[in-house]
Amino acid sequence: MIEFEGVTKRYPDGTVAVDDLSLTVETGQITVFVGPSGCGKTTALRMINRMIEPTSGRILIDGDDITTRPEAQLRREIGYVIQGAGLFPHRTVLDNVATVPILKGVSRRDARSSALGLLERVGLTADLGDRYPAQLSGGQQQRVGVARALAADPPVLLMDEPFSAVDPVVRDDLQQELLRLQGELGKTIVLVTHDIDEAIRLGDKVAVLANGARPAQFAPPADILASPADDFVASLVGRDRGFRGLSFADGNEIPLKTIDHGVDGLTLEVDADGRPLGWRGPDGLLPTEGSFRDGANLRTVADLAILSPAGAAVRVDAEGRADGLVLLEDLAGNVRSQQRERLAALATSNSNGEAG
Numbered sequence: 611m612i613e614f615e616g617v618t619k620r621y622p623d624g625t626v627a628v629d630d631l632s633l634t635v636e637t638g639q640i641t642v643f644v645g646p647s648g649c650g651k652t653t654a655l656r657m658i659n660r661m662i663e664p665t666s667g668r669i670l671i672d673g674d675d676i677t678t679r680p681e682a683q684l685r686r687e688i689g690y691v692i693q694g695a696g697l698f699p700h701r702t703v704l705d706n707v708a709t710v711p712i713l714k715g716v717s718r719r720d721a722r723s724s725a726l727g728l729l730e731r732v733g734l735t736a737d738l739g740d741r742y743p744a745q746l747s748g749g750q751q752q753r754v755g756v757a758r759a760l761a762a763d764p765p766v767l768l769m770d771e772p773f774s775a776v777d778p779v780v781r782d783d784l785q786q787e788l789l790r791l792q793g794e795l796g797k798t799i800v801l802v803t804h805d806i807d808e809a810i811r812l813g814d815k816v817a818v819l820a821n822g823a824r825p826a827q828f829a830p831p832a833d834i835l836a837s838p839a840d841d842f843v844a845s846l847v848g849r850d851r852g853f854r855g856l857s858f859a860d861g862n863e864i865p866l867k868t869i870d871h872g873v874d875g876l877t878l879e880v881d882a883d884g885r886p887l888g889w890r891g892p893d894g895l896l897p898t899e900g901s902f903r904d905g906a907n908l909r910t911v912a913d914l915a916i917l918s919p920a921g922a923a924v925r926v927d928a929e930g931r932a933d934g935l936v937l938l939e940d941l942a943g944n945v946r947s948q949q950r951e952r953l954a955a956l957a958t959s960n961s962n963g964e965a966g
């Protein structure tokens with residue numbers, strides 16, 4: 611757990627970058643600081659590993675004031691990933707990743723062999739280990755940056771705009787990879803971004819920060835989408851928040867129709883193994899436009915139902931056999947009741963004074 615207690619940072623020129631910030635980052639979760647340029651995100655982040663010292667207030671990690679720990683020890687316990695990866699240009703990829711373990715006393719041989727394992731973990735092939743950073747793509751460099759931060763196996767990982775220097779496709783890939791890794795590792799991650807979509811996708815909790823790193827809202831992304839705390843948050847979240855919020859709703863709660871349920875003169879045709887082939891009707895065979903599996907979110911299911919010529923999303927089992935249909939008209943009632951439950955829960959926690 612990382613606690614900011616009334617933390618203020620005033621730079622020598624008088625700029626108050628962080629103004630009396632109090633906030634708790636939970637262990638084993640991804641907490642995202644998001645907000646407009648200059649609102650104080652990076653300053654708040656860098657105070658956690660003492661790259662920047664607060665003017666007043668304190669930061670505690672697992673109950674200990676960080677100023678009581680030697681800076682060098684603190685930095686070893688806290689991984690740090692920055693935009694553009696910040697790799698050592700004159701060291702090979704493998705040596706970049708192995709550097710901190712070697713500094714910590716691990717033998718060169720062992721450090722390099724675990725570095726190889728880490729490269730694989732972040733989705734890179736071992737043959738890239740002998741290259742220099744300039745010989746990699748931006749996305750690959752970023753992956754090396756993550757591998758390097760993980761090499762010391764720190765319980766805490768700070769990530770400052772880690773994916774903003776890469777194109778949207780690579781960015782999507784890296785975000786997915788981070789979520790996968792986090793599923794295995796369960797680190798305490800604080801990630802800074804100015805991109806609300808990235809915040810919503812990655813954060814277990816998102817702190818929407820206004821100038822002076824003042825938290826306008828600090829809540830799980832689904833709550834921010836369902837009920838922005840004020841106009842500032844609403845404008846940052848932007849349009850389509852209802853639709854985007856469906857990503858956090860369970861797609862398995864909707865009643866399934868059996869696959870022989872005809873819709874508007876269309877029936878689902880399957881092959882000998884039961885895999886969907888398309889919708890058979892007067893115009894021949896029309897495409898199903900994909901299918902979903904157990905665990906899909908409501909956004910995926912709704913998207914499939916909208917795209918389907920029958921207005922029905924096809925569910926398949928682990929072997930790809932069609933085992934049910936979700937009709938567009940059945941979605942509406944489910945969306946309505948999930949939203950009502952969410953808002954009622956938020957209203958209750960607000961009236962208990964728990965919401966931030």
Ligand SMILES: Nc1ncnc2c1ncn2[C@@H]1O[C@H](COP(=O)(O)OP(=O)(O)OP(=O)(O)O)[C@@H](O)[C@H]1O
Pocket residue numbers: 621622623625626627645646647648649650651652653654804
């Ligand atoms: N060394 C410094 N001296 C004076 N002012 C600074 C210094 N570093 C940052 N600032 C100011 O503090 C405020 C917060 O900066 P910070 O870098 O923390 O914001 P940010 O939210 O991370 O911004 P961005 O998204 O643009 O990186 C800004 O007004 C910035 O100009």
